[in-house]
Amino acid sequence: MEESISTAHASSEAPQPDPAALRQRLLQWYDRHARRLPWRALPEEVADPYHVWLSEIMLQQTTVVAAAPYFEAFLARWPRVEELAAAPLDEVLTAWAGLGYYARARNLHKCAQSLVAEHGGRFPQEEAALQALPGIGAYTAAAIAAIAFDRPAAPVDGNWERVIARLFAIETPLPPAKAEIREAAATLVSPQRPGDFAQAMMDLGAILCLPGRPKCLLCPLAEDCAAYALNREKELPARTPKAAKPTRRGIAFWTIDAQGRLLLRRRPEKGLLGGMMEVPSTEWRGDHWSEAEALPQAPFPADWRALPGQVRHTFTHFHLELEVWAGRIESGASPPPGSLWAEPDELDKQALPSVMRKVISHALKRGG
DNA sequence: TATTCGTGGGC
DNA sequence: TGCCCAAGAAT
Numbered sequence A: 001m002e003e004s005i006s007t008a009h010a011s012s013e014a015p016q017p018d019p020a021a022l023r024q025r026l027l028q029w030y031d032r033h034a035r036r037l038p039w040r041a042l043p044e045e046v047a048d049p050y051h052v053w054l055s056e057i058m059l060q061q062t063t064v065v066a067a068a069p070y071f072e073a074f075l076a077r078w079p080r081v082e083e084l085a086a087a088p089l090d091e092v093l094t095a096w097a098g099l100g101y102y103a104r105a106r107n108l109h110k111c112a113q114s115l116v117a118e119h120g121g122r123f124p125q126e127e128a129a130l131q132a133l134p135g136i137g138a139y140t141a142a143a144i145a146a147i148a149f150d151r152p153a154a155p156v157d158g159n160w161e162r163v164i165a166r167l168f169a170i171e172t173p174l175p176p177a178k179a180e181i182r183e184a185a186a187t188l189v190s191p192q193r194p195g196d197f198a199q200a201m202m203d204l205g206a207i208l209c210l211p212g213r214p215k216c217l218l219c220p221l222a223e224d225c226a227a228y229a230l231n232r233e234k235e236l237p238a239r240t241p242k243a244a245k246p247t248r249r250g251i252a253f254w255t256i257d258a259q260g261r262l263l264l265r266r267r268p269e270k271g272l273l274g275g276m277m278e279v280p281s282t283e284w285r286g287d288h289w290s291e292a293e294a295l296p297q298a299p300f301p302a303d304w305r306a307l308p309g310q311v312r313h314t315f316t317h318f319h320l321e322l323e324v325w326a327g328r329i330e331s332g333a334s335p336p337p338g339s340l341w342a343e344p345d346e347l348d349k350q351a352l353p354s355v356m357r358k359v360i361s362h363a364l365k366r367g368g
Numbered sequence B: 001t002a003t004t005c006g007t008g009g010g011c
Numbered sequence C: 001t002g003c004c005c006a007a008g009a010a011t
Helices: A002-013 A019-033 A049-058 A064-077 A081-086 A089-096 A103-119 A127-131 A138-149 A158-167 A178-186 A194-207 A291-297 A344-349 A354-365
Strands: A247-257 A262-266 A311-314 A319-329 A339-342
Touching: A019 A194, A049 A064, A049 A103, A049 A138, A064 A089, A081 A103, A089 A103, A127 A138, A138 A194, A158 A178, A158 A194, A247 A354, A311 A354, A319 A354, A339 A344
Parallel strands: A247 A319
Antiparallel strands: A247 A262, A262 A339, A311 A319
């Protein structure tokens, strides 16, 4: 109610986007400026739903530059969904290591298996059926429907949100504005090249309608844009301030056995870095650790010595400071449950997230 | 609706 | 250095 009032107010002083004319201008721009991306079908080429799905999962909250090499690697290793479904989960996690948000990899694997077991290895074309699959939410279902099957759908991602918020001069800050933006976005979709239109909105957001510094002088939609008319393009979309990140602390135990192998442990399936391997550590908490508190959480009793310095890493919602203690196990001790001895020259075969690669790099550098 | 869940590049 | 953000989903 209040949102539509503010939108209506802005529209009274600014151009009211005409969907048909806007679509035509945007598609014309897209035909000349579309990015060439590894997962994107060429013009007049039929999109491969497997490629579209794989890329969309990888691109969730992830930049094109970061996702591209992973997409190529996955496609080379598992060219079809049946092969991905047949792969062991640990191999998928290892291939995903470094890309982040590891629930995506677990759901990717689950989704592949569900597609093979329940859909004959074919992707459903309906948004509702797509969204019922693991790891596919409202956005990804719409993206696959539009891009892979050319169905009218509005995959409203961060690019769409920014473009729509400016086109309609929506003053409501994000994320509360999401519903309002989705409604406005829905008024723009049509059966005319919906897949290209969806990707054109994304390319526009990535190339011209940038956060903070939009290149309005080059924008094909400048004449449609309420924010531009109101000189509000740099301020929109507004965002609610984010909460400060707390700091958590822990001690990682760099444990080497008599044969020079490194002790690794698999993390629980759910939660942070779920299912990934780690250098065993104490719990991560706000308080610093005393030696008396830390030692009972070591994987073995040993003559632990603290390596100089610490490893810093920032997750989505907290900072982490890890101290690293190095210890040697003289006898060929059997690893604790859920743990294993890893050959130091084969660590690339382990599902190690970036924070753990930092720990390993730090320990090797500091003489662990 | 609000949290949780990674990482790296840009400024 | 610190904060911003990137083709969001699950709970």
